Amino acid sequence: MNDTVLRVNAVNKVVPSADDDLAILQDISFSLQQSQSLAIVGPSGAGKSTLLGLLAGLDVPTSGDIWLGQHKITAMNEEGRARVRAELVGFVFQTFQLLGSLTALENVALPMELNGQPDAQARARDYLQKVGLGQRFKHYPKQLSGGEQQRVAVARAFACAPKLLFADEPTGNLDQATGEKISDLLFELNQQADTTLILVTHEQRLADRCERVITIDGGRLVSSVGNASVVGDEKEHQDNNSQQPAAMI
Numbered sequence: 001m002n003d004t005v006l007r008v009n010a011v012n013k014v015v016p017s018a019d020d021d022l023a024i025l026q027d028i029s030f031s032l033q034q035s036q037s038l039a040i041v042g043p044s045g046a047g048k049s050t051l052l053g054l055l056a057g058l059d060v061p062t063s064g065d066i067w068l069g070q071h072k073i074t075a076m077n078e079e080g081r082a083r084v085r086a087e088l089v090g091f092v093f094q095t096f097q098l099l100g101s102l103t104a105l106e107n108v109a110l111p112m113e114l115n116g117q118p119d120a121q122a123r124a125r126d127y128l129q130k131v132g133l134g135q136r137f138k139h140y141p142k143q144l145s146g147g148e149q150q151r152v153a154v155a156r157a158f159a160c161a162p163k164l165l166f167a168d169e170p171t172g173n174l175d176q177a178t179g180e181k182i183s184d185l186l187f188e189l190n191q192q193a194d195t196t197l198i199l200v201t202h203e204q205r206l207a208d209r210c211e212r213v214i215t216i217d218g219g220r221l222v223s224s225v226g227n228a229s230v231v232g233d234e235k236e237h238q239d240n241n242s243q244q245p246a247a248m249i
């Protein structure tokens with residue numbers, strides 16, 4: 001279908017470990033339409049961050065295929081994936097990944113400057129203000145609290161207005177009010193810019209706002225609720241849990 005923006009087919013991720021190979025993700029398949037919102041939930045260690053990294057082209061699966069828009073990223077090398085990421089993807093990491101030697105403003109402006117965007121500085125200021133950090137432009141990451149660093153990371157991802165925004169626990173370090181503000185911004189972007197949202201979250205309230213929720217447990221996709229179309233099966237994923245809202249951990 002033309003407006004399928006993300007397609008995942010039979011993805012496995014195996015990593016070598018001391019004794020034996022460790023299967024982190026097993027046989028994950030689903031697809032997502034442009035401008036949809038998807039929450040990925042499940043217990044700690046289930047494989048959510050690993051999956052998000054694969055979907056965004058930051059890492060490669062051991063087997064299986066992933067398409068971002070028209071690009072089959074699993075057939076590309078790192079350079080090709082980097083090009084697709086620059087064109088389509090924004091990412092908010094669980095660990096923020098801010099550059100310690102750059103101020104908040106420089107961190108937010110850098111990806112836009114690398115993309116040759118002329119109004120990078122002005123947009124960076126605007127987005128830092130949107131996340132409530134108008135007074136922190138010149139602070140370095142180590143001078144910011146965990147929640148403030150998270151908000152800089154969110155501003156950096158938003159400011160590029162990506163077609164797909166991947167966010168790993170975007171409200172994980174925030175109090176409820178600030179978390180709500182960040183969630184509102186996420187869904188504003190989703191609605192105004194048609195950005196597809198793919199969020200990993202432990203927060204029931206955030207997952208509830210997404211059109212679709214998939215649950216990963218022990219590296220497997222165990223339930224899919226909402227308008228999920230599992231590859232090869234246009235109906236809801238058949239599972240004991242599939243009629244229930246996904247359990248939040």
Ligand SMILES: Nc1ncnc2c1ncn2[C@@H]1O[C@H](COP(=O)(O)OP(=O)(O)OP(=O)(O)O)[C@@H](O)[C@H]1O
Pocket residue numbers: 015016017022024042043044045046047048049050051094
């Ligand atoms: N490079 C790696 N080598 C070995 N094991 C790994 C590697 N990356 C992840 N794992 C393991 O894979 C599992 C899934 O990790 P992942 O970070 O995806 O979990 P998660 O669902 O995001 O958990 P959390 O909710 O705690 O963030 C974990 O057991 C982790 O220890």
Ligand SMILES: [Mg+2]
Pocket residue numbers: 048049050094168
């Ligand atoms: Mg994680």
